[in-house]
Amino acid sequence: xxETRDPALRIAAWSMLGTPAAASLLSHIxxxxxxxxxxxxxxxxxxxxxxxPAASAVPVHVRVASNSAALIGRALDGxxxxxxxxxxxxxxxxxxxxxxxxxPPLGARSWxxxxxxxxxxxxxxxxANARVSCAVMVESARAIAAVDAIASVPGVxxxxxxxxxLAIALETTVTGLLAxxxxxxxxxxxxDACRRAGTSAGAFAGGLDAARALAERGFSMLxxxxxxxxxxxxxxxxVDAARGIPSPRQEHE
Numbered sequence: 001x002x003e004t005r006d007p008a009l010r011i012a013a014w015s016m017l018g019t020p021a022a023a024s025l026l027s028h029i030x031x032x033x034x035x036x037x038x039x040x041x042x043x044x045x046x047x048x049x050x051x052x053p054a055a056s057a058v059p060v061h062v063r064v065a066s067n068s069a070a071l072i073g074r075a076l077d078g079x080x081x082x083x084x085x086x087x088x089x090x091x092x093x094x095x096x097x098x099x100x101x102x103x104p105p106l107g108a109r110s111w112x113x114x115x116x117x118x119x120x121x122x123x124x125x126x127x128a129n130a131r132v133s134c135a136v137m138v139e140s141a142r143a144i145a146a147v148d149a150i151a152s153v154p155g156v157x158x159x160x161x162x163x164x165x166l167a168i169a170l171e172t173t174v175t176g177l178l179a180x181x182x183x184x185x186x187x188x189x190x191x192d193a194c195r196r197a198g199t200s201a202g203a204f205a206g207g208l209d210a211a212r213a214l215a216e217r218g219f220s221m222l223x224x225x226x227x228x229x230x231x232x233x234x235x236x237x238x239v240d241a242a243r244g245i246p247s248p249r250q251e252h253e
Contacts, residue, residue, distance in 0.1 A: 008220055009221075009222070010222075012032065012034065012224065013029055013227075014026075014034075014223045015051075016037050016226060019051065020050045020055070027054075027056070032058065033081070035060075035062070035084060036062050048075060052079040061083060062080045069109075081133060082132055082134060083133075084160055087143075088137055089140060089142050089143050097134055097136050098153055102128075133157045137161070138166070139161075139162040139169065141169055144166075147189055147193040148196065152196075158202050161219070163177055163178070163205075178214070195218070200221060203219045
């Protein structure tokens with residue numbers, strides 16, 4: 001019997017490699033969504049525009065390089081279902097990200113979807129506003145201190161934790177961050193703020209142990225399967241296993 005799936009927990013695949021082929025492959029592994037990383041991955045503008053339609057088997061989100069209306073709009077014009085905006089520090093910066101994801105009157109996004117260039121129908125502004133997702137990343141002590149204001153901004157759909165930058169900013173490790181259950185600890189502060197605001201809490205896990213720990217805290221969207229890690233881990237395991245295959249010479253000696 002297969003394990004019961006928690007409908008409240010969404011699992012994301014994460015692509016760093018910057019190619020439509022890698023993105024397309026990841027879109028078929030059973031994840032609920034796919035994130036293309038244009039901040040720390042290899043996705044430039046041309047790669048994003050090519051990869052977004054290639055990976056359309058699941059909703060595709062883009063982690064943009066910065067909290068820029070131009071970059072956010074470009075990712076959405078290319079067909080992204082949503083954006084993840086890094087290094088958001090306070091409510092004002094969260095509001096700027098949210099405004100960039102939606103057309104007036106809800107925001108300030110400029111009209112220019114690229115679907116028409118592929119011979120596809122465009123999504124009307126009101127429908128696009130209803131469908132799009134804006135996630136903002138909290139990755140610093142300043143952001144944690146302002147997390148209630150960030151989570152409650154209209155148009156912010158998710159507060160997303162970047163554990164590596166957050167751990168560095170707090171002068172700890174990811175392991176230490178995950179193990180911290182002290183009153184008011186950063187991870188619980190994010191989840192509690194999201195619950196009060198009716199906003200989702202997400203995080204980059206990168207592996208099963210971290211994913212379990214974050215899910216126990218109440219994070220409802222977790223990025224687990226990263227293309228670079230999958231290739232390295234699976235490739236190493238397969239090559240190591242192949243080293244143990246007896247050669248024909250060994251069998252006849």
